[in-house]
Amino acid sequence: MNxxxxxxxxxxxxRRLLVxxxxxxxxxxxxxxxxxxxxxxxxxxxxxxxxxxDDAVALAGRVHVQGAAVTVDLPxxxxxxxxxxxxxxxxxxxxxxxxxxxAGDADLRPGAETSAPRPxxxxxxxxxxxxxxxxxxxxxxxxxxxxxxxxxxRERQRTGSKILVAMVVPNVLLILAALIxxxxxxxxxVAPLAQLSEEIGRRSPHDLSPLPxxxxxxxxxxxxxxxxxxxxxxxxxxLAQQSFLANAAHQLKTPxxxxxxxxxxxxxxxxxEYRRRVVNLRDATQRLGHLVHQLLALAxxxxxxxxxxxxxxxxxxxxxxxxxxxxxxxxxxxDIDLGFEAEAAGVDGAEWLLRELLANLIDNALQYTPPGGRxxxxxxxxxxxxxxxxxxxNGPGIPETEHPRIFERFYRAAGSPGxxxxxxxxxxxxxxxxxxxxxxxxxxxxxxxxxIRVSFLPRR
Numbered sequence: 001m002n003x004x005x006x007x008x009x010x011x012x013x014x015r016r017l018l019v020x021x022x023x024x025x026x027x028x029x030x031x032x033x034x035x036x037x038x039x040x041x042x043x044x045x046x047x048x049x050x051x052x053x054d055d056a057v058a059l060a061g062r063v064h065v066q067g068a069a070v071t072v073d074l075p076x077x078x079x080x081x082x083x084x085x086x087x088x089x090x091x092x093x094x095x096x097x098x099x100x101x102x103a104g105d106a107d108l109r110p111g112a113e114t115s116a117p118r119p120x121x122x123x124x125x126x127x128x129x130x131x132x133x134x135x136x137x138x139x140x141x142x143x144x145x146x147x148x149x150x151x152x153x154r155e156r157q158r159t160g161s162k163i164l165v166a167m168v169v170p171n172v173l174l175i176l177a178a179l180i181x182x183x184x185x186x187x188x189x190v191a192p193l194a195q196l197s198e199e200i201g202r203r204s205p206h207d208l209s210p211l212p213x214x215x216x217x218x219x220x221x222x223x224x225x226x227x228x229x230x231x232x233x234x235x236x237x238x239l240a241q242q243s244f245l246a247n248a249a250h251q252l253k254t255p256x257x258x259x260x261x262x263x264x265x266x267x268x269x270x271x272x273e274y275r276r277r278v279v280n281l282r283d284a285t286q287r288l289g290h291l292v293h294q295l296l297a298l299a300x301x302x303x304x305x306x307x308x309x310x311x312x313x314x315x316x317x318x319x320x321x322x323x324x325x326x327x328x329x330x331x332x333x334x335d336i337d338l339g340f341e342a343e344a345a346g347v348d349g350a351e352w353l354l355r356e357l358l359a360n361l362i363d364n365a366l367q368y369t370p371p372g373g374r375x376x377x378x379x380x381x382x383x384x385x386x387x388x389x390x391x392x393x394n395g396p397g398i399p400e401t402e403h404p405r406i407f408e409r410f411y412r413a414a415g416s417p418g419x420x421x422x423x424x425x426x427x428x429x430x431x432x433x434x435x436x437x438x439x440x441x442x443x444x445x446x447x448x449x450x451x452i453r454v455s456f457l458p459r460r
């Protein structure tokens with residue numbers, strides 16, 4: 001589990017920028033819509049209000065006063081002209097000083113606003129419909145006469161809507177275009193960071209090559225430079241460690257080999273009763289040398305080692321053929337039939353590490369195969385198109401319960417024969433991981449034994 005990865009959703013830089021930039025644009029859109037509404041409907045309402053007030057004044061011109069008598073000269077033709085208003089319904093009424101209806105619609109009544117000496121406009125509900133009403137007071141000797149003209153609001157709403165649409169559509173399209181441009185700009189702005197993140201995410205833990213900075217924004221360049229410097233320091237430390245291990249390997253192997261040779265010579269010159277002790281000491285020295293070699297190989301193949309510059313095309317068949325003679329003497333000494341089936345298969349890798357992998361696979365098989373047994377090392381290309389190295393034996397096999405642990409360092413299954421170190425398969429696992437290879441462990445057949453296959457990525 002990655003300790004730096006959290007299941008809690010985090011606010012990304014892209015999301016923060018989008019929220020910071022898009023929120024004002026959305027607010028601007030809302031303000032623009034409200035302003036457009038008023039800009040569209042206010043002139044339309046004003047024009048219709050002027051016409052409605054003119055109708056009220058025109059109707060007032062039809063009122064005649066003779067002393068205390070008030071009459072309305074409104075022939076049907078004139079009334080029809082006043083009531084004609086397109087798709088809207090027009091209402092009118094003239095009321096005398098006592099409030100009595102002199103002409104028009106009885107349900108059209110004045111309000112308190114008629115006290116003004118000029119047409120007063122207001123909203124009202126008439127016959128269940130919203131109307132705009134103009135009330136005009138005409139002073140007479142007998143008292144004020146009230147003239148009221150009203151019309152439904154359908155036409156003014158339609159006119160205002162047309163103006164609103166004509167204004168809103170371009171504004172909305174402009175804001176949407178701005179939103180899209182902001183999104184594209186933010187996305188392209190953080191694209192180098194996303195590419196760098198993907199590049200780092202694709203890397204294996206062993207890749208310490210320099211970071212590709214590319215077109216990194218200046219605001220995050222210090223962070224990228226710090227990461228690059230850290231990787232450079234890690235690479236330098238890994239190279240220093242590899243140099244130390246190489247020197248240590250040379251310094252340890254040489255005296256151990258010399259000691260083993262001296263013990264062999266000494267054993268040949270001693271009487272039989274002392275020879276066995278020297279031979280045991282020689283064997284212990286040989287095991288110590290093997291352990292030192294495995295420990296150094298394990299350290300050199302670990303994740304801190306940088307082998308990117310050591311990758312070369314390697315033919316696995318050639319690798320088997322060139323190293324076959326190294327194991328024949330040991331196989332003959334234990335009466336084990338060691339065979340090689342080398343089919344051409346190419347991989348990209350560090351040849352010395354692949355040689356260590358093969359050596360430890362064969363060493364492990366020879367260690368656990370009883371005398372008279374059989375060990376076969378193979379190379380080839382599997383049905384999935386992946387090149388592989390495989391070692392098969394007819395030894396006791398590996399219990400399924402032990403499969404999860406056999407690649408652990410220094411782990412040996414209970415009852416394991418011989419004096420192994422428990423490092424062989426751990427080295428195999430490290431080398432396989434360094435080459436992005438997979439390990440398959442299976443029984444060799446119904447009579448027992450084990451088959452370990454390491455499958456590599458095809459050569460690019």
